[in-house]
Amino acid sequence: MTKRILSLCAWCGPATVVVALIGWLIAGVLPIPLGPDSSVQEVVEFYGQTRVLVGMTITSVGICLVFPLIAVIGVHMVRMEGRTPILTFLQLITGAATGVLLLLPMLVMAVIGFRPDRNPELTVTLNDIAWLLFITPVAPFIIQNVAIGLAILNDKSQTLPRWVGYVNFWVAFSFIPDPLAFFFHSGPFGWRGIFIFWLALTTYSVFLVVMGVMLHRTVKESADLEVPPSPVAAA
Amino acid sequence: MTNRRPRTESELPEFLGGTTEEPARPPARPMTKSQRHIPGEAGLWLFLLGDMTIFAAIMLAFLWKRRADVGGFKDAAHQLIQPIGGVNTLVLLLSSYLVVRALQAHRAARYVTARRLVVGAMGCAVVFAGLKAIEYTAEISAGHTPASRQFFTFYFILTGLHLLHVVVGTALLAAWQLMCGRRRAWSATQRVVEGIACYWHMVDLLWVAIFAVVYLVSAE
Numbered sequence: 001m002t003k004r005i006l007s008l009c010a011w012c013g014p015a016t017v018v019v020a021l022i023g024w025l026i027a028g029v030l031p032i033p034l035g036p037d038s039s040v041q042e043v044v045e046f047y048g049q050t051r052v053l054v055g056m057t058i059t060s061v062g063i064c065l066v067f068p069l070i071a072v073i074g075v076h077m078v079r080m081e082g083r084t085p086i087l088t089f090l091q092l093i094t095g096a097a098t099g100v101l102l103l104l105p106m107l108v109m110a111v112i113g114f115r116p117d118r119n120p121e122l123t124v125t126l127n128d129i130a131w132l133l134f135i136t137p138v139a140p141f142i143i144q145n146v147a148i149g150l151a152i153l154n155d156k157s158q159t160l161p162r163w164v165g166y167v168n169f170w171v172a173f174s175f176i177p178d179p180l181a182f183f184f185h186s187g188p189f190g191w192r193g194i195f196i197f198w199l200a201l202t203t204y205s206v207f208l209v210v211m212g213v214m215l216h217r218t219v220k221e222s223a224d225l226e227v228p229p230s231p232v233a234a235a
Numbered sequence: 236m237t238n239r240r241p242r243t244e245s246e247l248p249e250f251l252g253g254t255t256e257e258p259a260r261p262p263a264r265p266m267t268k269s270q271r272h273i274p275g276e277a278g279l280w281l282f283l284l285g286d287m288t289i290f291a292a293i294m295l296a297f298l299w300k301r302r303a304d305v306g307g308f309k310d311a312a313h314q315l316i317q318p319i320g321g322v323n324t325l326v327l328l329l330s331s332y333l334v335v336r337a338l339q340a341h342r343a344a345r346y347v348t349a350r351r352l353v354v355g356a357m358g359c360a361v362v363f364a365g366l367k368a369i370e371y372t373a374e375i376s377a378g379h380t381p382a383s384r385q386f387f388t389f390y391f392i393l394t395g396l397h398l399l400h401v402v403v404g405t406a407l408l409a410a411w412q413l414m415c416g417r418r419r420a421w422s423a424t425q426r427v428v429e430g431i432a433c434y435w436h437m438v439d440l441l442w443v444a445i446f447a448v449v450y451l452v453s454a455e
Contacts, residue, residue, distance in 0.1 A: 078248065085248050163278030170285040176396065183382065188296050189392065195293060 006075065006219045009068035013212025016069065017205045019062025027055020027109070034127060035192035036185045040120050043127050047109075048116040056110035063102045069208065070095030072215050073148060080155035087151040094144040101141075105134035135191045135200070136182060138175040145172035145207065164214050167206065174203040275430035283437050290396070290441055294448050297389040301453060304385070311386035312453035314379055319370045320450045323363050324443060330359030331439040334432050337411075341428060342421050350415035353408055356435070360405040367398055386453065393445050397438070404438045407431040 024030040034046055046052065070092065077088040108130040112123055145168040152165030178200055181191040188194045273280065301308045337352035374387070381391040411431050414424050421428075 081248075083248055161278070162276060163281050166278040166282035167285075170282045173286055174289060176399065177392070180392065184388075187385075187388075188293075189388065194296070195289075199289070199292075 003219055003222075006072055007216055009072035010212050010216035010219060012065040012068040012072075013208040013215070015212075016062055016065040017208050019065060020059045021062075023055045023057070023059030023062050025055070026058060027052045029055065029059075029109075033192055033197065034131070036128075036131070036181075036190045040124055043124050044116065044120045047112045047123055047127070049113075052113040053110055056106050056113065060103055060106040060110065063106060064099065066099050066102070066208065067096070069212060069215075070099065072219075073211060076159050076215060076218060077148070077151045080151045080157075080159050087147040090147040091144055091151070094140040094147065097140040098144060101137050102134070105130045108133065131191050132181060135196060136179050138178045138200075141175050141204075142172045145169065145175075148211075160214055160218060164210060167210055171203045171207045174199050275433045276426055279430050279433060283433060286400075287437065287441065290393070290444070293389070293393055293396075294444065297393070297448065298452075300385055300389070307384065308386050308453045309455070311379075311384060311390075312450065314374070314377065315390070315450055315454075316370055316373060317450055317454070319366050320446050323366050324446050326359050326363050326366070327439045327442050330356040330363075331436055333359065334408075334435050337415075338428065338432050341415060341424075344421065346415045346418045350412055353412040353415060357405055357408045357412065360401055360408070363401060364398065367394065390449055393449060397441055397445055400438045400441065404431075404435050407434060 021030065028046065028049065028051055034043055038046075073095070074088050074092045077091055078085045081088055108126060112126045112130065116123065149165040149168035149172070152160050152168070153162060177189065177195050180189045181193075181196050184190040184193070189196060191197060333352045333356040337349045337356065340346075340349035340352060371391075379387045381388050408431065411428055414428065
């Protein structure tokens with residue numbers, strides 16, 4: 001039973017990507033989201049559509065599927081670290097924060113769609129809040145990825161293959177340009193830019209899928225979960 | 236309750252009732268030894284190549300924007316202090332050479348020499364960062380900020396990201412220097428030390444590419 005739950009939690013990683021992206025497609029955030037240089041009219045028209053509310057509801061559910069993945073990462077990190085699982089705690093704390101940081105902007109976008117006939121200036125401001133809240137707070141993500149990477153590389157028994165650790169470092173690096181979104185109102189470093197939204201979206205999806213698939217494999221391979229070992233074996 | 240599943244609990248953290256001894260565990264994954272030696276390890280190259288891909292993409296975007304405004308980029312590139320960029324290239328190349336020598340020394344168990352060479356490479360990194368700081372100060376006081384024009388946006392982002400790599404690399408070199416100080420044997424540290432050396436070479440390589448694209452190509 002435990003194994004089945006762990007497996008399910010691991011699959012939540014890839015599921016996060018799928019459900020969240022479907023929600024965004026329905027909302028119209030994908031294929032091309034609103035940018036910092038979108039006109040007031042574009043922003044107001046975007047949030048006037050009912051599909052935004054539907055899509056954002058789906059995405060805000062989908063993004064929460066990251067929490068089970070964070071839990072199953074934590075379970076395996078405890079095994080990696082043994083006696084003093086400091087990186088495990090770090091991962092759990094920052095992981096929880098990242099989930100909230102992803103969820104909140106989706107809710108704000110839904111709130112904007114809730115009363116689209118308000119003063120257009122307010123809509124634009126709320127849209128800025130939603131996007132900058134979504135894109136710029138990258139430190140918890142970076143700390144989480146570095147913690148996972150360090151735990152994997154320090155793990156003598158190789159619970160997860162070492163390349164997964166390096167993938168985590170790469171994902172962490174890819175988030176570093178994101179705070180630049182504060183400084184640019186257009187171009188590749190604006191919030192909709194290729195090195196901000198698109199790069200982070202790609203690498204975070206890679207993170208969710210790689211962790212989900214590799215943890216699922218690890219859970220499947222581990223035999224010692226189902227049957228409690230007999231006391232003789234411990235002697 | 237506490238003694239029902241002894242083996243499982245021994246693997247728990249101490250504060251959750253686990254034993255204080257490290258349980259002996261067989262490796263879950265047997266190490267696969269490839270025929271040809273990969274410096275560091277295969278997974279490391281996933282990171283290095285991924286990292287360089289992001290830099291390459293930013294440089295491509297830079298060159299793409301330059302196409303639309305060759306004159307403006309040329310004018311802006313002439314505002315850079317090329318000698319500082321050139322000296323910095325030489326400083327990093329020297330540091331890479333020192334890292335290679337240090338690697339050889341460490342492999343031959345000449346720990347004191349290895350440590351001196353690594354500290355020398357760290358010194359190069361400090362010189363690089365110092366020169367970069369002088370350059371940044373000069374450019375910002377001349378009114379060339381990241382917001383002033385597109386060329387300087389890319390210049391500051393590329394060199395800033397690279398400087399971050401120099402800082403991380405210097406921290407890694409410091410860790411290596413400590414290993415030499417503790418006379419850690421080559422066999423125990425090979426993977427880590429080679430990984431650090433590869434990372435440092437990447438930092439060097441990225442700078443050569445940035446220098447070529449931002450300082451030289453744009454100025455033509």
